[in-house]
Amino acid sequence: MSSDQQPLEALAQIVLNxxxxxxxxxxxxxxxxxxxPRQLIYGLPPNRLYVHPDEQIEIIKAEKDLEKPIxxxxxxxxxxxxxxxxxxxxxxxxAVFDAIDAVPPPAQDPASESGSAADVAGEQQQQQKLWKVxxxxxxxxxxxxxxxxxxxxxxxxxxxxxxxxx
Amino acid sequence: MMASSGTAERxxxxxxxxxxxxxxxxxxxxxxxxxxxxxxxxxxxxPQNPTQNVFLGLPVxxxxxEAKLLVDKKAGYxxxxxxxxxxxxKALDPAARAAYFQSLKTQRRNAQLVIDEDKxxxxxxxxxxxxxxxxxxxxxxxxxxxxxxxxxxxDSLFDAPPxxxxxxxxxxxxxxxxxxxxxxxxxxxxVPQPTSSAAIEVPSSYPLYAYLNQRGYFITPGxxxxxDYSVYPGDPFRYHAHYLANSYEWDTEIPxxxxxxxxxxxxxxxxxxxLGGQAPxxxxxxxxxxxxxxxxxxxxxxxxx
Numbered sequence: 001m002s003s004d005q006q007p008l009e010a011l012a013q014i015v016l017n018x019x020x021x022x023x024x025x026x027x028x029x030x031x032x033x034x035x036x037p038r039q040l041i042y043g044l045p046p047n048r049l050y051v052h053p054d055e056q057i058e059i060i061k062a063e064k065d066l067e068k069p070i071x072x073x074x075x076x077x078x079x080x081x082x083x084x085x086x087x088x089x090x091x092x093x094x095a096v097f098d099a100i101d102a103v104p105p106p107a108q109d110p111a112s113e114s115g116s117a118a119d120v121a122g123e124q125q126q127q128q129k130l131w132k133v134x135x136x137x138x139x140x141x142x143x144x145x146x147x148x149x150x151x152x153x154x155x156x157x158x159x160x161x162x163x164x165x166x
Numbered sequence: 167m168m169a170s171s172g173t174a175e176r177x178x179x180x181x182x183x184x185x186x187x188x189x190x191x192x193x194x195x196x197x198x199x200x201x202x203x204x205x206x207x208x209x210x211x212x213p214q215n216p217t218q219n220v221f222l223g224l225p226v227x228x229x230x231x232e233a234k235l236l237v238d239k240k241a242g243y244x245x246x247x248x249x250x251x252x253x254x255x256k257a258l259d260p261a262a263r264a265a266y267f268q269s270l271k272t273q274r275r276n277a278q279l280v281i282d283e284d285k286x287x288x289x290x291x292x293x294x295x296x297x298x299x300x301x302x303x304x305x306x307x308x309x310x311x312x313x314x315x316x317x318x319x320x321d322s323l324f325d326a327p328p329x330x331x332x333x334x335x336x337x338x339x340x341x342x343x344x345x346x347x348x349x350x351x352x353x354x355x356x357v358p359q360p361t362s363s364a365a366i367e368v369p370s371s372y373p374l375y376a377y378l379n380q381r382g383y384f385i386t387p388g389x390x391x392x393x394d395y396s397v398y399p400g401d402p403f404r405y406h407a408h409y410l411a412n413s414y415e416w417d418t419e420i421p422x423x424x425x426x427x428x429x430x431x432x433x434x435x436x437x438x439x440x441l442g443g444q445a446p447x448x449x450x451x452x453x454x455x456x457x458x459x460x461x462x463x464x465x466x467x468x469x470x471x
Contacts, residue, residue, distance in 0.1 A: 087419035153469035163438035
C-alpha cells in the first residue's frame with residue numbers, strides 16, 4: 001500500500017465504520033477498481049434508501065389496488081467517501097460514474113436476490129424489478145466526512161433526476 | 167421539442183440596448199414562451215408609478231444565453247438600435263435630407279391649416295351665439311363689445327371664451343409657414359434591420375442552459391435559491407422548480423462544502439441541486455478549437471440518513 005493511498009484508506013474506513021455502526025448497514029465492502037480515482041464502498045442499508053418519484057407513484061397506485069402496503073426491499077448502494085475539505089471537479093465525478101455500474105456487484109448475480117417480496121402479486125413484482133435493474137439510474141451516496149468524524153450523506157445522481165416529493 | 171408548429175418562421179426582434187437584450191412585442195413574448203420555453207424576466211414598470219416593482223410588464227429582458235439560443239435557432243434577430251440609428255442617419259444622402267426637411271415643413275403647414283380651420287369655425291360659432299345672446303335681453307345697445315358681454319353675462323361665461331385670444335394666432339400663422347416641426351423620434355427615418363451577425367457574448371454556463379432548454383425545461387434566474395438558474399419542468403405558472411442549477415467548467419474544482427450546503431438548501435425547498443457543465447470534445451478536429459463535448463449533469467439531494 002503506497003503512502004499517498006493511506007489517507008484515502010483511512011477515509012474509507014471512517015465511512016465504513018459509520019455505515020455499519022451508526023446506520024446498521026450490512027454486507028458492506030470496500031471496492032477497488034483500476035479506473036476509479038479512489039475506493040468506493042457498497043453495502044445493504046437496513047431500509048430502502050431511495051425510491052424514484054415515478055416509482056413511488058406506481059407503488060401508491062399498486063397499493064391502492066392491492067389494498068395493502070407493498071414491502072420495500074432494501075437495495076445495494078454505492079458510497080463515495082469524501083472529506084469536506086476536498087475539492088472535486090465535474091471531470092472527477094464523471095469519471096467515477098463512468099467507471100461503475102448502476103447496481104453494485106453483489107446485487108448483480110441473481111442468487112443474492114432473495115425473493116422476500118414473494119407475497120407481492122406477480123405483475124407488481126415485475127414492475128418493481130424494472131426499477132431495480134433497467135430503470136435504475138446511476139447513483140451514489142456522497143459520504144462527506146468532517147474533521148470531527150461526523151459523516152453526512154447526500155445522493156448524487158448521474159443525469160437529470162427529479163427531486164423526491166418528501 | 168415544441169417549436170415545430172406553423173409559427174416557425176416568426177422572427178423575434180430582440181433589441182440590444184446598453185448590453186441588455188429586450189423584447190418589446192407582446193406577441194413575441196408569448197411566442198418565445200410557448201414555442202421556445204423561454205419566459206425571461208419582465209422588467210417594465212409604469213411611468214406613473216416607477217416604484218411599483220412587483221407586477222412588472224414589457225419589455226422582457228432576456229439572458230444573453232436566451233438571446234443567443236433564439237438567434238442560433240434562427241427564431242430571432244438582434245436589433246442594435248443605437249448602431250442602427252447612427253449608421254442609418256449618417257447614410258442619408260443630401261437629396262433625402264432635403265426631402266425629409268421639406269416633408270417636415272409640409273407636415274407643419276398641413277397641421278397649421280387644420281388648426282386655422284378649426285379656429286375659424288369655432289370663432290364663427292361663438293360670434294353667432296353671442297349675437298343671439300346680446301340681442302335677446304336687449305340690455306345693451308346695438309354695439310357688440312369685443313369682450314364685455316362675455317364677462318358681464320353669467321350664462322355665457324363658460325361657453326364663450328374672450329375673443330381677444332382667438333384672433334392673434336391666425337395672423338401670425340400665416341407668416342410662419344417657413345418653420346418646421348421638430349419630431350421627437352427618428353423612428354420614421356430608420357428601417358429596422360437584423361444585425362444578428364453581431365456576436366452575443368454568453369457566459370460559460372451557456373451549454374448547460376442549452377442542454378436544459380432542449381429538454382423542455384423552463385429556466386428563470388436562480389439567485390433566490392443561490393444558483394445560476396432555477397429549472398422548471400414546464401411553464402413556471404404551472405410547476406414548481408425541480409432543480410437549482412449551477413454551471414461549472416469541466417475542470418473547475420468545486421469545494422465539497424458548496425455541494426453540501428447547496429444540496430441542503432435544495433432539499434429544504436424540495437428541489438434537487440444540479441451541477442453540470444460541458445466536457446471538452448473527445449477528439450478535437452484539427453483546426454477547430456470549438457468545445458462541443460457532451461454536457462454532463464449531476465443531481466444532489468440530501469440522503470435523509
